[in-house]
Amino acid sequence: xxxxxxxxxxxxxxxxxxxxxxxxxxxxxxxxxxxxxxxxxxxxxxxxxxxxxxxxxxxxxxxxxxxxxxxxxxxxxxxxxxxxxxxxxxxxxxxxxxxxxxxxxxxxxxxxxxxxxxxxxxxxxxxxxxxxxxxxxxxxxxxxxxxxxxxxxxxxxxxxxxxxxxxxxxxxxxxxxxxxxxxxxxxxxxxxxxxxxxxxxxxxxxxxxxxxxxxxxxxxxxxxxxxxxxxxxxxxxxxxxxxxxxxxxxxxxxxxxxxxxxxxxxxxxxxxxxxxxxxxxxxxxxxx
Amino acid sequence: xxxxxxxxxxxxxxxxxxxxxxxxxxxxxxxxxxxxxxxxxxxxxxxxxxxxxxxxxxxxxxxxxxxxxxxxxxxxxxxxxxxxxxxxxxxxxxxxxxxxxxxxxxxxxxxxxxxxxxxxxxxxxxxxxxxxxxxxxxxxxxxxxxxxxxxxxxxxxxxxxxxxxxxxxxxxxxxxxxxxxxxxxxxxxxxxxxxxxxxxxxxxxxxxxxxxxxxxxxxxxxxxxxxxxxxxxxxxxxxxxxxxxxxxxxxxxxxxxxxxxxxxxxxxxxxxxxxxxxxxxxxxxxxxx
Amino acid sequence: xxxxxxxxxxxxxxxxxxxxxxxxxxxxxxxxxxxxxxxxxxxxxxxxxxxxxxxxxxxxxxxxxxxxxxxxxxxxxxxxxxxxxxxxxxxxxxxxxxxxxxxxxxxxxxxxxxxxxxxxxxxxxxxxxxxxxxxxxxxxxxxxxxxxxxxxxxxxxxxxxxxxxxxxxxxxxxxxxxxxxxxxxxxxxxxxxxxxxxxxxxxxxxxxxxxxxxxxxxxxxxxxxxxxxxxxxxxxxxxxxxxxxxxxxxxxxxxxxxxxxxxxxxxx
Numbered sequence: 001x002x003x004x005x006x007x008x009x010x011x012x013x014x015x016x017x018x019x020x021x022x023x024x025x026x027x028x029x030x031x032x033x034x035x036x037x038x039x040x041x042x043x044x045x046x047x048x049x050x051x052x053x054x055x056x057x058x059x060x061x062x063x064x065x066x067x068x069x070x071x072x073x074x075x076x077x078x079x080x081x082x083x084x085x086x087x088x089x090x091x092x093x094x095x096x097x098x099x100x101x102x103x104x105x106x107x108x109x110x111x112x113x114x115x116x117x118x119x120x121x122x123x124x125x126x127x128x129x130x131x132x133x134x135x136x137x138x139x140x141x142x143x144x145x146x147x148x149x150x151x152x153x154x155x156x157x158x159x160x161x162x163x164x165x166x167x168x169x170x171x172x173x174x175x176x177x178x179x180x181x182x183x184x185x186x187x188x189x190x191x192x193x194x195x196x197x198x199x200x201x202x203x204x205x206x207x208x209x210x211x212x213x214x215x216x217x218x219x220x221x222x223x224x225x226x227x228x229x230x231x232x233x234x235x236x237x238x239x240x241x242x243x244x245x246x247x248x249x250x251x252x253x254x255x256x257x258x259x260x261x262x263x264x265x266x267x268x269x270x271x272x273x274x275x276x277x278x279x280x281x282x283x284x285x286x287x288x
Numbered sequence: 289x290x291x292x293x294x295x296x297x298x299x300x301x302x303x304x305x306x307x308x309x310x311x312x313x314x315x316x317x318x319x320x321x322x323x324x325x326x327x328x329x330x331x332x333x334x335x336x337x338x339x340x341x342x343x344x345x346x347x348x349x350x351x352x353x354x355x356x357x358x359x360x361x362x363x364x365x366x367x368x369x370x371x372x373x374x375x376x377x378x379x380x381x382x383x384x385x386x387x388x389x390x391x392x393x394x395x396x397x398x399x400x401x402x403x404x405x406x407x408x409x410x411x412x413x414x415x416x417x418x419x420x421x422x423x424x425x426x427x428x429x430x431x432x433x434x435x436x437x438x439x440x441x442x443x444x445x446x447x448x449x450x451x452x453x454x455x456x457x458x459x460x461x462x463x464x465x466x467x468x469x470x471x472x473x474x475x476x477x478x479x480x481x482x483x484x485x486x487x488x489x490x491x492x493x494x495x496x497x498x499x500x501x502x503x504x505x506x507x508x509x510x511x512x513x514x515x516x517x518x519x520x521x522x523x524x525x526x527x528x529x530x531x532x533x534x535x536x537x538x539x540x541x542x543x544x545x546x547x548x549x550x551x552x553x554x555x556x557x558x559x560x561x562x563x564x565x566x567x568x569x570x571x572x573x574x575x576x577x
Numbered sequence: 578x579x580x581x582x583x584x585x586x587x588x589x590x591x592x593x594x595x596x597x598x599x600x601x602x603x604x605x606x607x608x609x610x611x612x613x614x615x616x617x618x619x620x621x622x623x624x625x626x627x628x629x630x631x632x633x634x635x636x637x638x639x640x641x642x643x644x645x646x647x648x649x650x651x652x653x654x655x656x657x658x659x660x661x662x663x664x665x666x667x668x669x670x671x672x673x674x675x676x677x678x679x680x681x682x683x684x685x686x687x688x689x690x691x692x693x694x695x696x697x698x699x700x701x702x703x704x705x706x707x708x709x710x711x712x713x714x715x716x717x718x719x720x721x722x723x724x725x726x727x728x729x730x731x732x733x734x735x736x737x738x739x740x741x742x743x744x745x746x747x748x749x750x751x752x753x754x755x756x757x758x759x760x761x762x763x764x765x766x767x768x769x770x771x772x773x774x775x776x777x778x779x780x781x782x783x784x785x786x787x788x789x790x791x792x793x794x795x796x797x798x799x800x801x802x803x804x805x806x807x808x809x810x811x812x813x814x815x816x817x818x819x820x821x822x823x824x825x826x827x828x829x830x831x832x833x834x835x836x837x838x839x840x841x842x843x844x845x
Contacts, residue, residue: 007472010471010472010474010475011472011474012474013472013474013475013477013478014472014473014474015474016474017378017381017382017385017386017473017474017477017478018382018386020378020382021378021379021380021381021382021383021385021386022382022386023378024374024375024376024378024379024382025378025379025382025383025395027375027379028375028376028379028399028402028441028444028445028448029395029398029399029402031402031441032398032401032402032405034417035405035409035410035413038413038416038417039409039413042416085305086305086308086309087309089301089302089305089306090302090305090306090308090309090310092302093299093302093303093305093306094306097299097302097303098303098306099648100648107310108306108307108309108310109310110310110563111309111310111311111312111313111314112309112310112313113562113563114313114559114562114563115309115312115313115316116562117498117502117555117558117559117561117562117563118313118316118502118555118558118559119501119502119503119504119529119554119555119558120502120504121502121504121529121532121533121551121554122316122320122502122532122551122554122555123316124532124533124536125319125320125323125532125536125547125548125551126315126316126319126320128536129319129323130315130319150312150316153309153312157309168684168686170682170684170686171686171688171689172646173643173646173682173686174682174686174687174688174747175688176643176646176675177641177643177675177679177680177682177751178675178676178679178698178699178702178750178751178754179671179672179673179674179675179676179699179702179703179754180672180698180699180702181292181294181295181672181702182295182298182299183294183295183298184698184702188688188694188698188702189688189690189698192689192690193688193689193690207404210406211404211405211406211407211408211409212406213406213407213408213504213505214504214505214529214533217533217536217537218536218537238406238408238505239408241408241409241412242408242411242412242505242509245411245412245415245416245509246415246508246509252412252416255412256412256416259408259409259412259413262406262409263405263406263409266404266405266406267401267404270400270401270404274397274400292670292671292672
């Protein structure tokens with residue numbers, strides 16, 4: 001075994017990894033670019049002010065997506081109003097109130113993990129029977145929002161929990177040594193310090209909620225009217241895309257435009273949240 | 289003293305919220321069981337697997353053959369992970385060992401964006417791009433292959449991001465030791481890095497599988513939705529999730545119960561996959577020390 | 578209210594004494610301290626020395642009931658503040674207690690917020706008026722020699738301060754609550770030598786105004802600032818005090834053989 005043979009073989013392996021890996025990475029990101037490019041190509045001309053604010057006409061083929069945007073925001077609002085306090089509350093309790101590793105805390109975090117694994121279509125089934133039928137909310141924005149709240153709850157619990165867990169523990173003993181009550185310590189010291197992580201979690205949850213279709217079809221329904229209350233049915237952007245693409249002949253140009261709107265919305269939220277969190281982190285740990 | 293009692297009161301509220309959050313999954317499973325009770329009761333559970341066709345709404349001769357859909361779910365998932373796992377792992381190796389810090393940040397951010405693309409958008413794109421392409425090879429285009437391609441692409445970020453994290457978590461001393469022994473980069477990846485991060489990478493693949501099994505929207509738009517046993521990659525299929533999505537709107541009585549049973553099956557499958565994860569992790573940790 | 582929050586430099590002899598009798602602390606099956614008795618006189622600096630793992634920190638944490646935060650920690654025995662407040666009594670308002678017995682930790686732990694907020698959060702919690710807070714901040718920062726360094730950037734993050742400045746900020750923050758006792762848990766060990774000397778000087782300046790209990794591994798430091806000394810040692814598997822008294826005398830003359838070897842720098 002001479003020197004050069006070994007190194008030649010080693011170099012080959014190195015190249016093999018570089019080519020396969022580089023190909024995979026470029027391929028993956030290339031497809032992302034392809035998807036975005038297609039949506040822009042097909043959808044950009046459709047996005048006008050009138051499209052964004054106008055009525056839905058002829059089942060979506062014509063007109064705009066005004067009511068759909070409003071319904072989407074209302075569904076999202078309902079979802080967050082419930083999910084954010086519940087998710088943060090659960091995480092705070094698991095992190096600060098109950099003994100870590102105790103049977104109760106393990107059971108609860110196991111339950112939350114399992115909840116995260118539940119497929120969205122099953123949330124749709126559950127929402128339809130529980131919120132729409134048992135609680136009598138019918139096909140409504142409220143019912144859809146609550147269903148989504150159940151769905152994104154694990155994301156919020158997990159991110160808040162890890163944000164609190166990543167705080168240095170001397171912050172807690174420091175607060176306790178100053179005689180701060182648990183609530184004050186949480187409200188004034190721990191949660192503000194954990195806020196970047198919590199924000200990222202909320203952004204992830206918002207992204208997931210905006211993306212969701214399957215859980216909404218049977219809960220918030222298909223209506224394209226301007227929603228007058230939370231008790232009315234209203235379709236989200238994602239449901240609108242689905243309906244236009246699958247059920248409406250010649251709906252695909254408006255579907256592209258709607259998809260582009262949704263994608264931009266999600267990307268902007270995503271990037272803003274990570275940007276804000278980065279900035280916050282940098283400001284807090286400017287020198288260490 | 290009053291401060292302590294507000295503390296306690298607040299703790300009780302938070303505890304209630306936490307117990308509700310942890311118990312929610314039980315509520316969901318409970319509803320599924322309750323909803324699928326008629327079919328469990330009817331004694332025709334075996335028909336799910338013995339009936340040849342799926343005609344659950346028919347009054348005269350209802351047929352409950354769910355097997356073609358289970359097979360469709362299985363095949364779509366298998367093909368999708370067959371696409372996503374190599375792509376994701378290879379790209380994460382490239383990410384970790386060949387890219388500069390700056391490019392890595394970009395790559396990660398792009399993958400996160402890809403992970404955030406809604407499944408309905410993937411489905412729509414598949415419908416307008418992949419399906420016509422498959423159709424050119426062999427009609428109708430809406431097929432097992434199209435579903436696998438779209439779904440595979442969709443779960444690549446899950447595999448890639450978790451693999452990146454796993455490779456990043458390898459203790460530096462192991463890589464230093466490899467360098468100290470004169471191992472080249474390729475050897476280090478093959479003999480040190482991949483074995484050391486095997487568990488993390490497997491975890492990511494399992495997560496991706498769970499996601500693929502449960503995915504509805506991207507699949508329902510490109511799979512053709514015909515509940516028959518596929519005989520080739522180009523045949524239209526209908527996975528379990530698509531069945532629920534398509535029929536839930538009008539199903540009643542036994543038919544509805546069947547859909548609930550299908551939902552229950554999905555939860556059990558994904559729950560088993562995800563529930564297995566921490567168990568694996570604990571096992572490994574105790575093995576190490 | 579107002580007078581209650583006058584910073585300690587304006588008031589004399591607010592300091593207190595602490596009496597510890599038969600204190601035992603255990604974590605689960607592990608006994609950290611057993612049958613410990615100690616008098617901590619008011620207004621003096623008492624240094625706790627001894628090798629690692631003999632319960633000095635545990636002892637310090639039991640003085641302001643930070644032991645409550647540790648799951649499975651059990652405290653038996655009696656600790657009294659000024660003969661009238663039972664520290665170990667579970668009915669004692671622990672939040673008010675910690676106001677009177679402040680603590681400074683090994684690693685500086687300012688809240689990752691502005692310097693001003695670091696004072697406002699605890700002061701508001703304990704009922705100080707908004708109007709008196711600026712004056713308290715100024716006084717306490719002057720007490721630790723930080724006022725001139727930070728007076729123009731009170732609204733900037735405390736995380737931007739150097740380690741020594743952060744530690745002095747933590748001392749000032751503890752002082753702001755006008756405590757009777759301050760506990761220091763190796764306050765200089767995470768600092769570089771220069772910053773360490775500065776912090777040590779300000780601790781020494783608290784003599785007479787506030788009772789100081791300080792855990793230190795630095796015998797030279799104990800020799801420089803301590804009025805009294807308590808040597809901790811592990812006896813029969815649990816930590817306890819083996820030697821206590823006036824610091825200068827103990828450094829000269831020890832009765833306990835372990836303490837003798839430890840203080841003379843011999844290796845155990």
